[in-house]
Amino acid sequence: MEKNKKKAEMSSTMLVSVILLVISFGILILVISKLNFNTQSEYETCHLSVVERGSLLDVFNLKEAAPLSCRTKKICVRGDELIDKEKCGEFENVKSVDYANVKSNDQVEKLISEEMVTCWRMMGEGRISLYSDVSADYGIGDVSSNCVICSRIAFNEKTLEKKGVGLKDINVLNYMITHKIPGQNMSYYSYLSGDSPVKISVKDNLIIPIKNETGGIENINVDLKNIRTEEGSEADEVAILYMQISTPTKMGALKNVGWTALGVGTATFVGGGPLAWIAKKALSVCKTGYGALACAGIATIAISYQQINAELNRGVVAGYCGDVAVGENARNGCSVVRTVKYDVQDIKKYCSVIESIP
């Protein structure tokens, strides 16, 4: 009797502790999400929200509870004029625009290279898993590609021309190879294609084959065709975006289902109650002759569907990552900084959901 009383006391103490723990966790999340981050820079605010989300478990879409506070930076690149400072048509009436006054091609190349590196760092250098899709993890739902548009860069060609800056001569790749990141002893290119899991894609024609860690060849696709304009046409606005997509292997999806079933099953049987009763009844049906056949049939259909769906998802992922990774790596997923034309069709090629604040 004494022992039972003690046991009951222990379990109620544990229950209260768990409740208190979860409530404090909830309050902590609420406080963090409600905190006024205005005093911090947009970079820090975004990076903090990335870290916060990354620290949450990859289960039950829990990561969604920590929203990314990443705003798209709007940059207008214009010639460095003392007077007659013009705006960029794309951001005509937009309130928060950063102006980059440049005097040479070099400065435009530097700006774009730095924006790419900043975007990559801000988003956790591809080391933080930012998205979890419970249905895709179990191989039963569709996989989606999530993006944060770090910056939009527009050009005022009129003032740039006055300063002798020709957008069609911009070569960001060359700049990234030949210039070091300020304060570091490595080039932009080495940083973005070195030993970090980084992948870059600036699109469109130039393909640089590089050796990856396993000795295989990966193609890094770098060019800035997007802003190279034909004579007389307007320069296109460029978007620097961070894309992340991943999906488990077929075996991984099966394992996820298996572990979850094992966990739920154990909890049900240990916990007892009506759920355990239902589970026991279901199991006893599966033990009878026809019941066993029906159970085997249902299990086969379910596993086949899951495996086919997981394979299809891997195909979709390979479509998104095929230009920065090869083989199984491309099918597993990737985190990429891409430079694309700011155009819905171009963005849609890589992003099914945009998480940043426009």
Add this chain to the structure above:
Amino acid sequence: MQDRNIKMNKRGEGVNLLGEDVVKMIISIIGIAILVFLVYLIYQSATQNRRLEQAEMTLEGLTSTINSMEEIEVKNYAIESPKDWNIVYFQLDESSPNKCFGKDCLCICEGNSIEECNKGACSSFGNIIFYLGDDRKISLEDAPLEITINKNKNKITINKNE
């Protein structure tokens, strides 16, 4: 007889224990339900806040684009987010969200009802009349997407580009 009594007592204790277990189980289930509800509330509030912020910024961009248009002009505009929300138009002569302050207004909201748009982002455009198709809304379910804004004096038609 004594033996029988002991057995009965033992059985009685057993019954008591089972009752205790049921009470504990019910308390646990209620506790877990409260926790799940709490987590759901936090989740909902977090995602709603982010989407509202996206809606506000999208509407701000749309408003400045419309305001910068000539008397007669056609312009394309890219809408990035919030996915699965709607652009809804409310006219002066009908009931509208509080945020419209009794004027014609354009809202970006999760659904298309007044209640839902009260929690969304709204902006009024003076005497401009909008036409968003027969159901007076544009779904953002396939965002990012592009819309065409066709301005003809004080009449604006917005279409989704396929």
